[in-house]
Amino acid sequence: MITVVTGLPRSGTSLAMQLLEGAGILPFTDGCRSADASNPQGYYEAEIVKTLPQDSAWLAQAEGRAVKVIHLLLPQLPGTTAPTGCW
Known part of the structure; x- marks a missing residue:
């Protein structure tokens, strides 16, 4: 299982990642984007996620x-389709 956190920029995705980490779900991050005044605890991102349209093999490393994942890349996740309507 992989827990996906998504949303628009500045929508609280880093906070959601912090909460999940506090609940014992380890974040998949590379630490490349350092903390700053906007996100003093860090961004909880991994640059490899941006390669999702070309390569999803890295998802095996994110297991558990x-x-x-930026909202625009959600349809690129294996087994997903573009959303239709509200969800």
Whole structure:
């Protein structure tokens, strides 16, 4: 299982990742984007997520973890389709 956290920029995805980490779900992150004034606890991102349209093999490394995926890349996740209507 992979827990996916998604949302628009500045919508609280880093906070959601912190909460999941506090609940014992390890974040899938590479630490490349350092904390700053906007997110003093960090961004909880992994650069490899941006390669999702070309390569999803890295998802195996995220097994059992929480992954932050920008909302525009959600349809690129294996086994998903573009949303239709509200969900």
